Amino acid sequence: MGRNMKLFKTFFITFMASILALGISSAELNIATLDPQAALFSTNIAKKELEELENSDEWKEVVEELQAKASEAREIQEKTQKDGPTMSDEEKQEAAQKFQSLQQDINFLREKTNQFRNQTLQLISQEQAEKFQVIVTELIRAKGITLLINSGGQQQTLLHADQSYDITQEVIDAMNEKED
Numbered sequence: 001m002g003r004n005m006k007l008f009k010t011f012f013i014t015f016m017a018s019i020l021a022l023g024i025s026s027a028e029l030n031i032a033t034l035d036p037q038a039a040l041f042s043t044n045i046a047k048k049e050l051e052e053l054e055n056s057d058e059w060k061e062v063v064e065e066l067q068a069k070a071s072e073a074r075e076i077q078e079k080t081q082k083d084g085p086t087m088s089d090e091e092k093q094e095a096a097q098k099f100q101s102l103q104q105d106i107n108f109l110r111e112k113t114n115q116f117r118n119q120t121l122q123l124i125s126q127e128q129a130e131k132f133q134v135i136v137t138e139l140i141r142a143k144g145i146t147l148l149i150n151s152g153g154q155q156q157t158l159l160h161a162d163q164s165y166d167i168t169q170e171v172i173d174a175m176n177e178k179e180d
Helices: 002-022 036-041 044-055 057-086 089-143 168-177
Strands: 031-034 147-150
Touching: 031 089, 031 168, 036 044, 036 089, 036 168, 044 057, 044 089, 044 168, 057 089, 089 168
Parallel strands: 031 147
Antiparallel strands: none
16 A cells, blocks of 8 residues: 555645645644544445445455465365374375465465455545545634644554544545535
């Protein structure tokens, strides 16, 4: 999701520039937090897009193959643990090779599902970017927000905040109201 993070950083640079352009003094500081990913990917449109992905034949086919490979790998692992002492070296080597091959297939299929999901999330970001920016800018003006802090992600830029400052749900609600 590297591209999505770049998109969010662009949003926040734009928002911060907007705040500075308003020329609000630090004495009138009004802080708000926002999790942009939660806001974008929790909307009705995003949920529908993700649901459509998970109901697609291509997704189901990959997931079914992934589950079958994972099940086969577990069976080999269990058989090797159970019958290991009585297995010949050749049988052990064959089981290990089959298990390694299955692990490679599993990793490939997991990567494929991640690619499908990331493509869908990127599409959602692109489709909703303008609406997201307009809504957040409107909320900044309406609430007189002078500082908006990204509260999402692994490295949050927030040490403490009263939840009453979090406008993530308001952004989700407003985006849902403005569905095309």
